[in-house]
Amino acid sequence: MNFLKRAFWSMKAKKGKTLLQLVIFTVICVFVLSGLTIQSAAKASSELARQELGGSVTLQVDREAAMEKQQSEQSESDGPPQFTSTPISLDDAESIAALDHVKSYNYTVSASANAEDFDIIESSTSTDDSSESENAQAPFGDQGRGGMVQADLTVNGTLTSEEAESFRDGEAEIVDGRGIEESDAGSNVAVIEQTLAEENDLAVGDTITISSSNDEDTTQELEIVGIYETSSAGSDQAMNFSFLNPYNSIYISYTAANTLKGEDYTDTVESVTYQMDDAENIDAFLAAAKKTDVDFDVYELDANDDLYQQMVGPIENVASFAKNIVYLVTIAGAIILALIVMLSIRERKYEMGVLMAIGEKKWKLAGQFITEIVVIAIVAVGLSSLFGNPIANVLGNQLLDQQTTASAETATTSMQQGPGGGGSPMGSGPGQAVSDAFSQPSEAISSLNINVTWENILILGGIGLAVAIIAALIPSISILRLQPKNILTKQE
Amino acid sequence: MTAPLLAFKNVGYWYTNKENALFQNVNIDFHKNIFYTITGTSGSGKTTFLSLAGGLDKPKEGDIEYDGKSIRKMGLGKFRHDYVSIIFQSYNLIPYMTAYQNIASAMAITGKKAENQEDYILKMLAKVGISEEHAKQRVLTLSGGQQQRVAITRAFCCDTDLIVADEPTGNLDDKTSKEIVKLFIDLAHQENKCVIMVTHDPQIAAQSDINIQLSNGSFRLLQHV
Numbered sequence: 001m002n003f004l005k006r007a008f009w010s011m012k013a014k015k016g017k018t019l020l021q022l023v024i025f026t027v028i029c030v031f032v033l034s035g036l037t038i039q040s041a042a043k044a045s046s047e048l049a050r051q052e053l054g055g056s057v058t059l060q061v062d063r064e065a066a067m068e069k070q071q072s073e074q075s076e077s078d079g080p081p082q083f084t085s086t087p088i089s090l091d092d093a094e095s096i097a098a099l100d101h102v103k104s105y106n107y108t109v110s111a112s113a114n115a116e117d118f119d120i121i122e123s124s125t126s127t128d129d130s131s132e133s134e135n136a137q138a139p140f141g142d143q144g145r146g147g148m149v150q151a152d153l154t155v156n157g158t159l160t161s162e163e164a165e166s167f168r169d170g171e172a173e174i175v176d177g178r179g180i181e182e183s184d185a186g187s188n189v190a191v192i193e194q195t196l197a198e199e200n201d202l203a204v205g206d207t208i209t210i211s212s213s214n215d216e217d218t219t220q221e222l223e224i225v226g227i228y229e230t231s232s233a234g235s236d237q238a239m240n241f242s243f244l245n246p247y248n249s250i251y252i253s254y255t256a257a258n259t260l261k262g263e264d265y266t267d268t269v270e271s272v273t274y275q276m277d278d279a280e281n282i283d284a285f286l287a288a289a290k291k292t293d294v295d296f297d298v299y300e301l302d303a304n305d306d307l308y309q310q311m312v313g314p315i316e317n318v319a320s321f322a323k324n325i326v327y328l329v330t331i332a333g334a335i336i337l338a339l340i341v342m343l344s345i346r347e348r349k350y351e352m353g354v355l356m357a358i359g360e361k362k363w364k365l366a367g368q369f370i371t372e373i374v375v376i377a378i379v380a381v382g383l384s385s386l387f388g389n390p391i392a393n394v395l396g397n398q399l400l401d402q403q404t405t406a407s408a409e410t411a412t413t414s415m416q417q418g419p420g421g422g423g424s425p426m427g428s429g430p431g432q433a434v435s436d437a438f439s440q441p442s443e444a445i446s447s448l449n450i451n452v453t454w455e456n457i458l459i460l461g462g463i464g465l466a467v468a469i470i471a472a473l474i475p476s477i478s479i480l481r482l483q484p485k486n487i488l489t490k491q492e
Numbered sequence: 493m494t495a496p497l498l499a500f501k502n503v504g505y506w507y508t509n510k511e512n513a514l515f516q517n518v519n520i521d522f523h524k525n526i527f528y529t530i531t532g533t534s535g536s537g538k539t540t541f542l543s544l545a546g547g548l549d550k551p552k553e554g555d556i557e558y559d560g561k562s563i564r565k566m567g568l569g570k571f572r573h574d575y576v577s578i579i580f581q582s583y584n585l586i587p588y589m590t591a592y593q594n595i596a597s598a599m600a601i602t603g604k605k606a607e608n609q610e611d612y613i614l615k616m617l618a619k620v621g622i623s624e625e626h627a628k629q630r631v632l633t634l635s636g637g638q639q640q641r642v643a644i645t646r647a648f649c650c651d652t653d654l655i656v657a658d659e660p661t662g663n664l665d666d667k668t669s670k671e672i673v674k675l676f677i678d679l680a681h682q683e684n685k686c687v688i689m690v691t692h693d694p695q696i697a698a699q700s701d702i703n704i705q706l707s708n709g710s711f712r713l714l715q716h717v
Contacts, residue, residue: 002596002597002600002601005597005600006586006589006597009588009589009593010588013588013589013630014588351586351587351588353584354584354585354586355586355597355601356569356572357546357548357572357578357584358572358573358577358578358597358598358601358602358650359569359570359572359573359574359601359602360573360601361569483548483549484548484572485543485548485549488548488580488584
């Protein structure tokens with residue numbers, strides 16, 4: 001193993017050159033380690049975001065397709081334009097719910113109703129102008145009937161209120177009793193808003209009666225099983241329409257809501273929201289759903305992963321940039337080091353000639369050069385693991401700041417250009433869209449928890465060794481072609 | 493007469509074509525205990541001949557045998573590793589090593605061992621006038637004469653029977669040159685080595701046991717003993 005000794009003697013004798021190679025290698029390693037660390041931190045953060053958000057997919061009527069169909073039918077008949085919404089059968093909803101990656105699901109049946117034996121919370125404008133209140137029309141739920149109807153209450157038919165959007169968002173919270181549960185299907189139970197309950201001295205266990213806004217003969221007596229509190233301020237439209245007032249929103253089982261809407265709606269739902277086990281599986285879920293018997297000419301699956309994309313967008317850009325840093329620095333580093341080693345080996349031809357003249361084997365000569373650079377690589381990896389953490393933190397968070405700012409600017413710009421379709425079909429209106437456009441960028445992951453792990457160091461060690469060996473091996477190939485006579489003759 | 497240590501058998505060598513061969517059909521035997529010198533005009537092929545003897549190159553025709561075995565079949569690397577030490581005019585020491593390290597490395601490469609290696613090397617260096625202090629210095633800090641002594645000691649410590657030297661005194665002053673030549677003579681006569689030295693110096697040639705004169709591809713042997 002004399003070549004190991006020679007490598008040590010050579011490095012000791014050529015301190016300047018060794019130091020230069022060490023500095024270059026350390027810089028390369030610091031960048032590679034930073035890239036690796038940022039990558040793994042970004043991956044961990046996006047995984048965390050994914051786990052927290054989960055992601056959901058909504059099965060609903062394809063309104064665009066329905067409108068196109070109606071337009072074509074309208075041209076054939078002279079009747080007024082009608083929008084016919086085809087409810088989703090429970091069989092269809094359940095066939096998709098049975099697919100992989102569905103963590104939970106919820107039915108939504110929207111209806112409107114009038115209060116029979118209690119007072120609704122009147123909106124200020126409607127109190128001043130009762131005629132306007134009387135003309136208040138429910139824009140949803142019953143559109144399928146054609147035309148608008150008068151309503152006091154928004155009725156949210158659900159499988160479980162816990163899975164309803166406002167409860168999931170934290171906007172609504174049960175303050176007494178319980179929410180609507182799966183077992184409530186077929187029962188006439190309700191969860192009402194705290195203000196509405198207080199105004200009417202209603203409590204859990206009491207009953208209320210509501211009637212369908214379409215057919216006042218269809219009434220339902222509902223037992224209050226829970227009272228919730230909402231933090232929603234409602235939309236501007238709530239000033240004009242009582243049913244839009246968040247206090248006048250009640251939750252009942254989807255079966256009760258269907259009864260309110262009429263016999264045609266038995267065993268159907270308006271939309272189904274499937275919560276995914278992981279947002280990453282949305283694509284796989286969509287692909288599997290397309291293979292079911294559900295008629296996707298009528299219905300569509302809408303992946304509600306905008307928030308997830310908004311959150312992880314900047315971080316994925318950072319991860320992608322970090323990945324490019326790793327590739328670029330590794331390749332550039334290997335080339336730079338190979339050139340330095342190549343120059344150094346060219347300078348050492350004489351030494352090689354001498355050693356070969358003594359009888360040294362060529363692979364041992366290459367081994368000496370590889371040993372020298374590998375020793376430098378090991379020290380460089382050690383040093384970079386000390387410096388890598390703070391540098392990666394500065395680099396990673398600066399990159400993320402830039403990305404977050406850029407995406408916030410993009411969101412603001414797009415908002416200034418118009419909210420465009422941001423409103424939900426459930427009537428949240430343009431106000432909601434503006435609010436979303438402002439709030440979503442602020443929810444993007446704004447800092448990375450960057451820590452150099454043993455895994456990072458091991459990967460760096462692997463890359464460092466590969467770079468060192470390649471950098472020493474390429475020029476060493478030229479050694480194998482050398483003949484001692486040629487070297488020594490030219491030297492002399 | 494004993495069997496030759498190194499035997500050139502119908503050896504021919506040329507660089508471009510056979511018609512312009514440096515030499516052809518060379519048949520010369522080299523024995524142990526004899527100090528050979530090779531002389532000749534510049535370009536006569538002295539160094540090429542020595543390269544063949546030292547296993548740095550192989551003949552274009554014919555064969556060279558070491559102890560009855562073809563060095564072509566043996567492999568030049570193995571031949572250099574096991575059987576020959578080469579000394580050049582430019583000393584061929586590794587510049588970043590000390591004198592001691594140069595010798596220790598050569599011994600490790602050739603697989604030569606001594607019981608107490610450091611003492612052995614220092615003793616050998618002392619024999620040629622290199623003090624312990626100089627032995628621990630990097631060779632570039634030593635004078636030309638001292639470096640050549642280190643190169644000779646390296647060959648001696650590798651303990652090969654065949655030592656070839658290409659103008660080892662070419663860069664040295666007269667006094668040092670004489671001391672170095674004496675070392676070679678001692679290696680041949682006292683250590684029973686076969687020493688082959690290329691030289692321009694007729695005085696050194698005169699001190700050799702056999703002087704081989706190379707001229708226009710022909711070899712003329714002058715025996716001084």
